[in-house]
Amino acid sequence: MRVEKTENQTAYGLLSRYRSALMGVATLWVMLFHAYPFEFGVLPLDAFKAVGFCGVDLFILLSGMGLSVSLQKKAGQERLGAYYRRRLSRILPAYWLVVGIYSLWLRLQGRISLTVAAWSMSTLHYWFDIPNSFNWYVPAQLAFYLIAPFYVGRLVRCRHREVPTLLAFPVSFALCRLSGVLGVSYLVDFLYRLPAFAIGCLLGCYLLEGRELTDRHKAMWGCLAACGAALGLLRLAGTIYISFCYVITALAVPVCLLLCMGLERLPWRGPERFLRLLGTNSLEIYLLNVVVTREFDTLAPLLDRGPRHLFYYAVVYTLNILLALLLHRGIEAVRSRWESRAA
Numbered sequence: 621m622r623v624e625k626t627e628n629q630t631a632y633g634l635l636s637r638y639r640s641a642l643m644g645v646a647t648l649w650v651m652l653f654h655a656y657p658f659e660f661g662v663l664p665l666d667a668f669k670a671v672g673f674c675g676v677d678l679f680i681l682l683s684g685m686g687l688s689v690s691l692q693k694k695a696g697q698e699r700l701g702a703y704y705r706r707r708l709s710r711i712l713p714a715y716w717l718v719v720g721i722y723s724l725w726l727r728l729q730g731r732i733s734l735t736v737a738a739w740s741m742s743t744l745h746y747w748f749d750i751p752n753s754f755n756w757y758v759p760a761q762l763a764f765y766l767i768a769p770f771y772v773g774r775l776v777r778c779r780h781r782e783v784p785t786l787l788a789f790p791v792s793f794a795l796c797r798l799s800g801v802l803g804v805s806y807l808v809d810f811l812y813r814l815p816a817f818a819i820g821c822l823l824g825c826y827l828l829e830g831r832e833l834t835d836r837h838k839a840m841w842g843c844l845a846a847c848g849a850a851l852g853l854l855r856l857a858g859t860i861y862i863s864f865c866y867v868i869t870a871l872a873v874p875v876c877l878l879l880c881m882g883l884e885r886l887p888w889r890g891p892e893r894f895l896r897l898l899g900t901n902s903l904e905i906y907l908l909n910v911v912v913t914r915e916f917d918t919l920a921p922l923l924d925r926g927p928r929h930l931f932y933y934a935v936v937y938t939l940n941i942l943l944a945l946l947l948h949r950g951i952e953a954v955r956s957r958w959e960s961r962a963a
Contacts (some may be wrong), residue, residue, distance in 0.1 A: 624947045631833035634880035636689070639682055641883055641892050642876055643899030646682070649675035650906065651937060654913040657920075658929045674868035676757060680901070681820040681872055682766065687768040688824020692776060707765045710905060713757060713951050716741060718907040719754050749806045755910045760810040772821055773901050783821055784841065787820035789866060796863075812865040819873065832875075839846045841873045849873060898943070904944035904951075912940050 643787045653672020658668050663915070691703070721735035732752050739745040743762055745753035773780055777838070792814040848870025854860045855867070881893050898905060912919070925931035 630827075630830055631877060632796050632823065632831055634884065635685065635823060635825050635876060636684075638880045638883050638892070638896075639686065640899035641895040642879060643679060643682055643902050644895030644897065645879065645899075646675040646678035647896075647898045647902045647905055649678075651909055651940075654909055655914070655929070655937075657703045657916065658933055661928070667871065668713075671864045673870065676866055677813060677816040678872060678876070680816040681823075681869065681876075683761065683764065683912050684817040684820020685766070685823045685827065686820075688764070688772050688775075689828055690822040691769055691772045692824065692828050703769060704765070708762075711761065711765075712743075713955070714904050714907060714947060715758050716745070717947070717951070718904075718911065723754070747807070747811075749804075755907075756809050757906065757910075760813065763810060764813075768821070771818075772824070775821055775825065781825055785815075785818045785822045786844070788815040793862075793866070807824050808863075812863050813869075815866065816869045816872065819869065823873070837936045842871050845874050851910075898941070901944050901948045902942075905941055907936075908940050908944050910949070912936055 629675045631674075649672045651672075652669050653675065655669075660669065694703070696919060717850075719740050723732065723740055726732045727734060727737055735820050736745075736750060739748070739750040740754040743759045746759035782853065790809055795814070796808050799807050799811060825831075848867045850868070851860070851862055852864065852867040855862050855864065883895075886892060919936060920929070920932055923932045923935050942958045
């Protein structure tokens with residue numbers, strides 16, 4: 621497949637150029653959501669914080685875009701096993717280190733059993749609904765890594781790629797309803813994100829083909845955003861019940877493009893560099909943030925000041941980010957040394 625234009629020559633190319641920065645925005649949004657006791661005291665800001673779990677939808681969308689581009693570029697050049705090894709080597713070392721140390725600490729306190737610790741380390745805990753195990757996000761992300769080669773392969777061969785992408789919304793909704801009937805409703809965190817993954821894969825196709833943001837594309841994303849906004853208003857009015865994940869996913873592409881255009885016009889690159897740094901280290905930041913969130917009752921007596929917990933989160937979240945940077949650099953240094961020795 622030939623690339624008609626380079627990524628940076630199209631509006632969609634902005635999504636590739638600022639992908640890490642967008643992931644940094646999503647990181648901050650999720651961290652804000654995880655600060656459960658903190659409140660701004662201003663209704664719009666507190667409402668924005670309350671749906672911060674949708675930052676994960678942006679992660680999945682941007683991850684799907686990256687996977688789609690990578691898989692298409694390496695089509696016929698990389699075996700499936702090499703693809704899985706490359707992806708697992710990025711996510712599992714940090715996961716095993718953070719979850720392993722945290723699980724050991726919980727076990728020494730008698731808060732979990734060795735069996736629960738083993739389930740968490742295996743990343744299978746989410747799929748079997750193991751009580752007191754670790755967070756759901758990494759197992760879900762690994763599932764998207766697993767299905768990506770097969771889905772992207774079919775999508776590339778599809779003549780009208782927008783059709784399966786849009787169908788991901790009703791399919792996801794139907795699977796969520798079915799999960800309740802089957803008694804596996806704990807899987808909805810993964811099922812909610814199927815449309816975000818599908819849109820990300822479609823954007824990867826657009827990027828690699830150098831697609832323009834034509835009037836037809838603007839109309840498509842505009843209609844999808846309008847439907848998402850309408851569903852969100854009906855949800856707020858109590859007329860229907862639907863997850864805000866669908867609302868955010870429907871709005872995601874226009875919002876991300878606007879954010880990219882804003883970053884493009886900034887006279888100072890400092891904010892973009894900071895967001896890019898967060899995005900590059902988003903996995904480690906997220907893993908440590910899960911621990912910090914779970915251990916609020918343990919840490920708060922040591923640092924908490926004031927009714928809104930502002931001092932506590934300023935200190936703990938700064939340490940969260942700094943430790944994540946050190947962890948990422950340490951793992952990458954070990955990985956580079958290992959690869960050099962193997963070579």
